[in-house]
Amino acid sequence: MTEQGAVMPEKILEVRDLVTQVATSTGPKTVVDGLSFDLHRGETLCIAGESGSGKSMTSLSIMGLLPQPMAKVAGGKVLLRGDDLLKLPERAMRDIRGNKIAMIFQEPMTSLNPVLTIGRQLGEAISTHDPMPGSKVRSRALAVLKQVRISEPEKRLKQYPHELSGGMRQRVMIAMALACNPDVLIADEPTTALDVTIQAQILGLMRDLQRDTGTAIILITHDMGVVAEMADRVIVMNQGKAVESGSVTDVFEAPADPYTRGLLAAVPRLGAMTGIDGPASTNGNALVRGMARPLVTVRDLTVRFDIRGGLLQRVQKRVHAVENVSFDIFPGETLSIVGESGCGKSTTGRALMNLLPWQGEVVIDGKEIDAQSRLQTKSVRRNVQMIFQDPYASLDPRMTVGELVAEPLVIHGLAHGSELQDRVEYLFNRVGLPVDAAKRHPHEFSGGQRQRVCIARALSLSPKVIIADESVSALDVSVQAQVLELLGELQAESGISYLFISHDMAVVEQISHRVAVMYMGQVVEIGPRRAVFENPQHPYTKKLMSAVPIPDPRKRREHFSLITGEIPSPVHGLDYQPDYADLTQIGAQHFVARSAIKSAA
Amino acid sequence: MIAYILRRVLQAALILLGVSVVTYALLYMLPADPARQIAGRSATAETVANIREQLGLNLPFYEQYLRYLGNLLQGDFGRSYLQKTEVGELIAARLPATLLLMAGAIFCELLLGLTAGAIGAIKRNTSVDRTLMVVSFVGVSAPQFVVGILMLYLFAVVLGWFPIGGYGTFSHLVLPSVSMGFLGAGWYSRMMRSSMLDVLRQDYVRTARAKGLGRARVFFVHAFPNALLPIIAMIGIDIGMFMSGIVVVESVFGWPGIGQLAWQAIQRVDIPIIMGVTLVSACAIVLGNLLADLVVPLIDPRIKLR
DSSP states (O other): OOOOSSSOOOEEEEEEEEEEEEEETTEEEEEEEEEEEEEETTOEEEEEOOTTSSHHHHHHHHHTOOOTTTEEEEEEEEEETTEEGGGSOHHHHHHHBTTTEEEEOSOTTTSSOTTSOHHHHHHHHHHHHSOOOHHHHHHHHHHHHHHTTOSSHHHHHHSOGGGSOHHHHHHHHHHHHHTTOOSEEEEESTTTTSOHHHHHHHHHHHHHHHHHHOOEEEEEESOHHHHHHHOSEEEEEETTEEEEEEEHHHHHHSOOSHHHHHHHHHSOOTTTTTTOOSOGGGTTOOOOOTTOOOSEEEEEEEEEEEEEETTTTEEEEEEEEEEEEEEEEOTTOEEEEEOOTTSSHHHHHHHHTTSSOOEEEEEETTEEEOSSOSSTHHHHHHHEEEEOSOTTTTSOTTSOHHHHHHHHHHHTTOOOHHHHHHHHHHHHHHTTOOGGGGGSOGGGSOHHHHHHHHHHHHHTTOOSEEEEESTTTTSOHHHHHHHHHHHHHHHHHHOOEEEEEESOHHHHHHHOSEEEEEETTEEEEEEEHHHHHHSOOSHHHHHHHHHSOOSOGGGOOSOOTTOOOOOOOOEEETTOOOOOOOEEEEETTEEEESSOOTTOO | OHHHHHHHHHHHHHHHHHHHHHHHHHHHTSSOOHHHHHHOTTOOHHHHHHHHHHHTTTSOHHHHHHHHHHHHHTTOOOBOTTTOSBHHHHHHHHHHHHHHHHHHHHHHHHHHHHHHHHHHHHTTTSHHHHHHHHHHHHHHHSOHHHHHHHHIIIIIIISOOSOSSOSSSHHHHHHHHHHHHHHHHHHHHHHHHHHHHHHHTSHHHHHHHHTTOOHHHIIIIIIHHHHHHHHHHHHHHHHHHHHHHHHHHHHHHTOOSHHHHHHHHHHTTOHHHHHHHHHHHHHHHHHHHHHHHHHHHHHOTTOOOO
């Protein structure tokens, strides 16, 4: 690093030639390979990389928290103000953890102990390093909770983790990490599991806290948008090695390493499609709909779940998951549903598959679907297939992928013998998998390949619509780009329609013809993609767009003030009458809810 | 909470009703004739017929059952033909001994099982872990009468540390409790080990370590209560298994509880006593399960009884 000002901030952490190995059945595998970096006071260093790059292993190595006995540090130094942490005995290391170096993790849902109150867990972090009487611990805990700007901090102390939302839990994690004013805060994917508006709030909070306390932050993330938003300096890791490091502007504007260039190119960017009508796969051509009749018509779709209780297990409350949702999907079209967790987007998809009870009217390819009847669903299901989020969990681990892809054809009695074989081979070719892969089991494939298997399975019945529920969300960006490309090709080739359910605005922008924004179980805005993205009208749509971090350090937001609040609960009493958002047309096929839904803005 | 308990008690009543019907029907189908038993071998056919008339044994099955149920609802378990005593009295006299033995056995199996399981999980894949798991496997596989007799021989006959049998003092309680708890300890150590391993892998345990907490605190405050949750439900079910073990262990150690009562009654086909003991056991199982379900929310705040 070059001397930029007169005074260089104090160097706090120095990592030299760190090597971490994991034991495998074929001998030790090096997951961090000779990594070196410095961290200065008040600085944010981002370690970016895809899954398996060794970024999380780096943080666990520094903390001495590697999973025992599988992983161990095999070489190098980690110097905290000159002391080598790797040489410290466990007892001395305990005084460092949480005190000098604190850590927050990806999953706020599982990172807090479910059976202990927030106050207890927070108090413990304080009193371990600074023994003090209980009343002082409590007031200190309250003070840090206020510092992380959690609502009603006194009440939170007495609550259990499951009573808090994901965003609040991550605030508690941050409070716990900052309780002892550490020199270094390691944040491992701190916002990956959170909704985009909550992510913006947490990132803003971390930035403010850093300004106040001068804590140095190591931020580990796969999201280049978050990197651009937060980093002073960036290290890009690939397969255990740092392939690129430098200031954030240098890395984004003049990436030297081909891997970094590829990674940045694959990142979907919100606003990349400005001025273009159709999705990326069609070279930007809008769908010529002509006189086509909609393939799927949904009218007043409503899904409510009963919550029972009391002596006779009567219905006491209801979850209003989806309320009066209406839309059409035309042949060859991609309609995306975007929204945050709990908005009802996945429930909508599942209702179309008849996977849960619903009310309303659904017509698929001219046939009205009877919400009650299970008999006709088989023939209807042929026309609608689904790809789920987690390709690991949605493939039976005991079947070969060939059997998995063939199964729908067998169930529907469409092919057998050599014909079945040919059909499966064709499908494997179609999704870009080698034919001999059919004999292998799901665990032998990577995440992207597994998602290809899921796509092949969905395609096997030649459906007219595929419902893709967060189908690329669990994939690394480079793999995500390939899968999105495959979906685009399939559409161009066969004219299949997609209902693409996603929380990721940038991906949605890339793939959609039309977009529906859902909030609290209702569609608040629907229209052609270009209209919705370039001229968003509903306050919630605007809020969603502004919350997305842009992978460009020059477009960094100074303030996140626009984004506050959390989504209210969809659970209501029996006499609750939903406040329907009537859609008003404001442009060509562009509809917006005028009666703004409560607290959307 | 109160609604929940009421509903569970209602369910329990239905279960007990079902148990009583099935047991009564099974015993009704036995080829034994109570009237002949009471009258004795030398009685005339006329005497036997008289007794049958008196006891209502010539009534149709459902009438006999309804009569029995009616008495039962008034707290009357009937009268043993052979011991000429009220069944209720017999059970009441022996129940405290059995409850004491059960408490001892539960204490032993939890103490041994949970400790062994937790140590196994912490020292996983070491020789300590392997030894413990082999012992627990023996515990699971060995029949209780074998364990009981071996313990009796070693600790009472050879070493003379404990009395050979009987009831009264604390030292009488030790061997029967351990023999009965040994089987359960085997199960619990295996369950605890896998439950604990699972919990030690959880993110919140990593969080606890990242805070700089010591090993003991991470273990006892963060891991142990979570690892215990699946075990508690097990204890409720376990009380049912105890009832069968109690018959064996009480006979081996001459423990004057309802297990022995049941054993004698079965040998002599003393139907009212068999009925009574079965119903009391069913009650214990139902209560045990209810109790376990009520304890879980005390540890796990996520579970709300509705």
